[in-house]
Amino acid sequence: MxxxxxxxxxxxxxxxxxxxxxxxxxxxxxxxxxxxxxxxxxxxxxxxxxxxxxxxxxxxxxxxxxxxxxxxxxxxxxxxxxxxxxxxxxxxxxxxxxxxxxxxxxxxxxxxxxxxxxxxxxxxxxxxxxxxxxISPFHILLLKTFQAPGDIVRVKSIDLGSEFNSLQTKTVFFAIYPEYRDRAKLITQCWKELHDLGFVAFESFEDGGHMPGQLNKLTTDFGDKFLRMIRSDELTSN
Structure with missing residues (x-):
């Protein structure tokens, strides 16, 4: 009614x-x-x-x-x-x-x-x-990427070079998705907005946040909850 x-x-x-x-x-x-x-x-x-x-x-x-x-x-x-x-x-x-x-x-x-x-x-x-x-698809892509960046790098067999210990977040992202380099300013702004939402741990897209030899998860608990809420394929597949 x-x-x-x-x-x-x-x-x-x-x-x-x-x-x-x-x-x-x-x-x-x-x-x-x-x-x-x-x-x-x-x-x-x-x-x-x-x-x-x-x-x-x-x-x-x-x-x-x-x-x-x-x-x-x-x-x-x-x-x-x-x-x-x-x-x-x-x-x-x-x-x-x-x-x-x-x-x-x-x-x-x-x-x-x-x-x-x-x-x-x-x-x-x-x-x-x-x-x-x-938000935009770039916000979602950033969140999914930095919830487990190491896994994506391994799956894509990406060589991050000799500067692995001091990598900036944006360096990792554009190494994974070089096709988006021409939209760097927009994606940097998207990252800042994710931080304002409480979804990622670092405000600057140029911060590292990674341990030596390891790409760390950069999403917060709040960001992880959002990602869980928007995922449904695994719930309805097969």
Missing amino acids: VQSIREKRRVERSERYHKTAEAFLGCIPYGSSAYSFFTTLFKPLYQKRREDWVKDIIIRLNKLENEGRIDLDELAENEEFNTLVIKATRLAEENHQKEKVEALKGIVINSSLELLQDKEMFDWANHFLKIIET
Whole structure:
């Protein structure tokens, strides 16, 4: 019932918006035809994002229910879960970036598994949804990289040279991802923002933070919790 009322209000707001836009564009030469062209072009894309999102979420939740890990009927009656799904769906509709959409799916999936048992889960999930809205795929890549940088270096067989004991964080990152060197300023800013969020231990992207002969984990407990919350592939694979 609550969800249907919210949906009705959303539709009403959308209809008012379209009427206002049409009236405004009617005052501009070719305005109405331009508006019709715009909505015809972009509405299918918006709908496709929503359909793809809903389909994938349903498949994942059904799999978890078939495994006896969740009860969809119980979740459907839970207002907190409905709130998280509505917020995550809105954000997914607005995003084309795969990393962020997958992070949103992780929030929904992990919430479905823990929300009914963990009283704090809604607050964490709701907070992380707000963070996902503001960050970029580079933020997520940085976090994943420096949660276990040594493992990535070994898997990619990267030679960090003779300066291993005094490596800067940014040196390690661009050795792993040389294709992003031209965006160094942007990525440096992303690192600073991760520190402001409490996700990484060092503010400067030029700090080392590594022990001699060893690349240390640079994510905080808070950053690790965020990464756990946005991961879902291992929960729904096989």
